């Protein structure tokens with residue numbers, strides 16, 4: 001078994017590539033023009049409504065097949081805003097996934113509610129919707145699926161169980177701009193959904209976020225929450241609820257408008273690249289691309305995830321495989337470190353949210369998430385998928401090279 005990374009032997013000299021993958025974020029004269037337009041307008045904030053911001057909200061909501069969009073400072077507060085609007089409150093249980101960015105869980109806890117975790121599917125890493133019904137109790141208020149990596153979760157099952165039990169569905173679509181489930185874009189498939197525009201995201205203004213919904217009541221509550229409790233058409237110092245200032249600036253909206261124009265073409269390119277990688281990598285023993293449900297009519301490809309099995313690499317542990325891939329010039333990472341209920345800060349907050357101080361709570365067993373985090377998952381970032389065919393071939397070549405060298409080492 002190969003456990004050590006013997007650099008010269010395993011890496012075999014010169015790396016497969018030294019050139020960087022396409023830089024991220026990308027911009028051109030459209031961002032420059034819009035930014036200068038805002039600068040000269042002297043209307044930099046959006047407290048008075050703005051010009052770029054309402055235009056972006058309208059266009060992004062339409063892009064996601066939603067009626068309303070409420071742009072906010074980032075994806076984390078988009079979740080908080082949506083949960084506030086939906087009425088998540090102390091005593092509520094919210095069923096969600098343990099395999100996501102911590103903000104999904106933190107926002108549930110900030111609303112005073114308690115996250116209840118069900119495990120993920122082993123071959124998609126999305127929430128295992130078949131396990132949701134068994135997790136429902138009289139305290140369950142909602143379901144928060146995450147379209148992880150840009151791949152829609154099983155929304156048929158999620159919406160069906162929510163309808164039968166009278167539960168709210170708030171989609172964390174922070175990685176899923178343009179993603180579609182059976183031809184309908186994610187975000188407003190349930191009650192509301194959230195998106196992030198943070199730097200690494202497929203459409204970015206450095207920071208930013210938005211809530212989309214088809215429900216007028218949720219739109220109005222989100223609008224107020226973002227605007228320190230004001231109401232549309234109300235007086236400046238009239239505050240009907242305790243909201244907060246979660247506004248974006250006009251500069252961010254200016255960048256986002258330009259980014260949104262580029263998104264459809266980039267999504268097409270990422271899709272073509274991901275299909276090519278799926279096809280090539282599926283042939284390598286020990287490498288398994290994620291299963292694509294045929295009801296996913298568009299994947300946003302924020303992450304290109306695959307499952308690594310050391311058995312195909314003479315027992316080489318994932319950490320060594322990743323180190324070797326990075327040395328070959330491929331920006332691979334292991335992704336999330338642990339299931340969210342294993343994070344001590346999350347555990348403390350969950351215990352504090354339970355009447356008995358949490359004495360009755362133990363972290364749930366989540367074997368599939370545990371395996372993904374500690375043994376199996378390999379992630380590539382979205383900008384890799386904007387590369388050329390040669391860039392994609394270099395990923396395949398690097399993996400094949402590591403496999404070859406692992407086999408040679410095992411023979412020696």
Ligand SMILES: Cc1ncc(COP(=O)(O)O)c(C=O)c1O
Nearest residue numbers: 074075076101103174196197198
């Ligand atoms: C699934 C998910 N939810 C929420 C967030 C939070 O978004 P932001 O970083 O914009 O606060 C992110 C972004 O990193 C995310 O990936």
